[in-house]
Amino acid sequence: MRALILALALIASPAFAVQPGEMLSDPALEARARAISETLRCPVCQGETIDDSNAPISRDLRLAVRERLVAGDSDAQVIDYIVDRYGEFVLFEPRATGSGLILWLAGPAMLLAGLGVAFATTRKRAAAPEAASLSDDDKARLADLMKE
Secondary structure, rough: HHHHHHHHHHOOOOOOOOOHOOOOOOOHHHHHHHHHHEEEEEEOOOEOOOOOOOOOOHHHHHHHHHHHHHOOHHHHHHHHHHHHHHHHHOOOOOOOOHHHHHHHHHHHHHHHHHHHHHHHHHHHHHHHHOOOOOOOOHHHHHHHHHOO
16 A cells, blocks of 8 residues: 555656756746746657756756856746757747747648548538439349349
8 A cells, every 4th residue: 555655646746857956046046947947858858858857968958047047047048048059959839930830830730631621521422422222123133142
């Protein structure tokens, strides 16, 4: 029973990779750093935020975010600083400009294309004539085939 409770507690609680030595003494700046870290992807892990990743590059990114915040940068300036050095790949939500615009528009475009195909298919089926019933000769031939 203890093992089950421990396992549930580990699964339910977030596992942050931020070390106590990395945290800022100012709670407001630390909260901003955490918010920014949740929007940045680890370049190595790719599926984790830099806040959750234990990779050395993520630690460096977390420290860079905190250094920029202490220097007085706004959240947007900090994100721009990281993007300038690592590219837009580090953003979990790509910007809706340039090549990122393709990513933003691809989903709705595919949805509209799928709806168009579904609409055309249903209209074609509705317009198709029903199959004619069997003639008397065909019924007799079918009956002969079924006897054999």
